[in-house]
Amino acid sequence: MPQRPPNVQPEIVQGDLTEAQLEAHLASPDLAVDTETMGLITLRDRLCVVQLCDRAGRSTLVQITKDTLDPRTPPAERAPRLKKLLEAKHVLKVLHFARFDVAAVSHYLGIRMAPIYCTRTASKLVRTYTDRHGLKDNLLELLDVEMDKAARHTDWSSTRLSPEQVYYAISDVTLLLPLKDKLAGMLERAGRVELAERCFGVIPVLADLDVLGYPDIFVH
Ligand code: MN
Numbered sequence: 001m002p003q004r005p006p007n008v009q010p011e012i013v014q015g016d017l018t019e020a021q022l023e024a025h026l027a028s029p030d031l032a033v034d035t036e037t038m039g040l041i042t043l044r045d046r047l048c049v050v051q052l053c054d055r056a057g058r059s060t061l062v063q064i065t066k067d068t069l070d071p072r073t074p075p076a077e078r079a080p081r082l083k084k085l086l087e088a089k090h091v092l093k094v095l096h097f098a099r100f101d102v103a104a105v106s107h108y109l110g111i112r113m114a115p116i117y118c119t120r121t122a123s124k125l126v127r128t129y130t131d132r133h134g135l136k137d138n139l140l141e142l143l144d145v146e147m148d149k150a151a152r153h154t155d156w157s158s159t160r161l162s163p164e165q166v167y168y169a170i171s172d173v174t175l176l177l178p179l180k181d182k183l184a185g186m187l188e189r190a191g192r193v194e195l196a197e198r199c200f201g202v203i204p205v206l207a208d209l210d211v212l213g214y215p216d217i218f219v220h
Contacts, residue, residue, distance in 0.1 A: 003144060053174050057174070075108060076109070077110070093115065098117075098118035119138065125199070
């Protein structure tokens with residue numbers, strides 16, 4: 001029987017990390033990151049939540065409030081501690097489909113997230129025997145964990161997130177680092193580690209193109 005994701009209780013903050021949370025997360029070499037938004041169109045659907053989790057299970061949920069996104073504040077000044085963390089060169093940010101989250105934090109918070117590791121990209125490079133590259137499929141196959149996606153389509157801009165929303169949001173990051181370890185081993189075996197690194201390097205460019213409205217610039 002597959003396991004449930006671990007029941008991690010995040011610290012919840014509004015607007016930005018605290019100084020203590022920033023210091024704690026800066027101390028880890030890699031960090032799982034995910035975001036929740038109002039939808040899939042970055043320019044239209046605002047960023048609502050940023051979730052973080054390290055290997056020790058320390059996790060933080062940052063609610064991006066409407067005040068945070070006040071148009072009079074330049075994006076890069078809206079969440080300076082989160083910006084510092086997500087741009088820290090010695091902290092590898094691990095995401096599933098990084099392209100989307102990189103675009104969202106760039107557009108709404110002026111954050112140039114780097115360095116990044118995308119588990120969806122890694123999955124596509126090594127799990128060539130399937131076309132199912134969702135987080136749920138990866139966790140089930142590689143970690144024997146069954147995710148519950150029930151709270152996925154909910155209002156993430158709500159000022160008070162429900163316990164179900166918090167559980168769902170955090171379960172998207174609690175297993176990303178173990179998943180990355182599995183996929184890294186598979187990339188090694190397949191001889192595709194360097195190719196993966198080069199793919200990760202392209203993701204910020206794709207994210208910029210997405211925000212500007214060029215979805216398929218390389219397609220004939
Ligand atoms: Mn998510």
